[in-house]
Amino acid sequence: MRKGKFIGIGVGPGDPDLLTVKAVKALNKVDVICAPKSSKSKPSLALSIINSVLNDRGSKYETLEPLFPMIEDKEELQKYWNDAAHVIIEKLNDGLDVAFITLGDPAVYSTFSYVFKIIEGMDFETMIIPGITSFTGCAASAKIQLAEKDEIIVIVPKVDERLSQIMACGDTFVIMKTSRHSNQLENIINQDKRDKEIISVQNCSMKDEKIFNGFVIKDGLWVRTVVINQCWDSTV
């Protein structure tokens, strides 16, 4: 019996029109759509982005919404990933194609990677469809350049002492998930004596998108020798 194909799909930062044509084609064909969510009470944002595509589908499909809670305990997390992989593997063994959707791009701080590692080693066909990352989405919304010529871009998912170390070596800094550390971030950036352009973006490409010059307390971000931009958390 034919086994199903496992497809990782990046759905971009929020605007459904930022899906790629390849993603739309795949989402119109797969049998099962897997959209992880971080809380039982909150709907999956990635799923809401592809809603319009799914509404236009003629053929039936099934939706899986495994829970990937935002916890630190590695063993506990591994259990959730294993559970999700187990359900997906059952579908693949039944000959059903499964799409795993993820905000932004599947290769950039995505929970997809944990499940992919489990399934990758087994005998299933796999494919990954890249997505628009949160930081290029933010740059487009703010109409700024991330880098020109020989400039080095640094993407930092967490504000800590590693950021102050690397700050001297790069030109543009994309700082993600800054909500819990905005004072520390401001201190680190102020220690760098170069001229700076700081831009913060919230809810990139969505109806409630906001773009600020400077810092915003309580949210995401990025930077440039010249720049700091807030971008939203691209993890699921």
Add this chain to the structure above:
Amino acid sequence: MRKGKFIGIGVGPGDPDLLTVKAVKALNKVDVICAPKSSKSKPSLALSIINSVLNDRGSKYETLEPLFPMIEDKEELQKYWNDAAHVIIEKLNDGLDVAFITLGDPAVYSTFSYVFKIIEGMDFETMIIPGITSFTGCAASAKIQLAEKDEIIVIVPKVDERLSQIMACGDTFVIMKTSRHSNQLENIINQDKRDKEIISVQNCSMKDEKIFNGFVIKDGLWVRTVVINQCWDSTV
């Protein structure tokens, strides 16, 4: 009289299906498509990527192919950018919408930025549509992660002493445009004593795509604490 709108569009790494839905919609509507090329004798790669979209268009459009040669002289380059901007501004003043297409994403090492800076300060409506970057395209093709959890991604457009400086501070290194410096790159990477995974990708997402483990002499690239990946030049 209504003035035209200036739209920067990222067309992704090569596969026309990696265009976003938003890009396809814009390309179907604009009056003028501007596709810069680096040499008079070579056709524009960005233009070839959108060929299938343009072939499906019912309405007429005009194509501009300004020359942006790969030269170092800044004044000389500025002259080419000014000439291109001048032709675009004429079209915008005539009420025509102009799309400027660029490989990968318009915010990442794109020639679009130079022309955008000239036009931005004038009284035209502008919009930027992000594209799939070469490095997320390469990650998808190679089925690898660029970063997980707290890992720092560094994107380096040129191999020189700045790369050896920053090497100690990051986890994943995307090295672009390595063709002219592959020995130097290999030396810099070998000086870093961590375990590494090195992946090189050529002609990402295109028919002649090639993925290698390790280095490839004479072409693009990237890295991880754990990784080095060759990706193709995302500049026009």
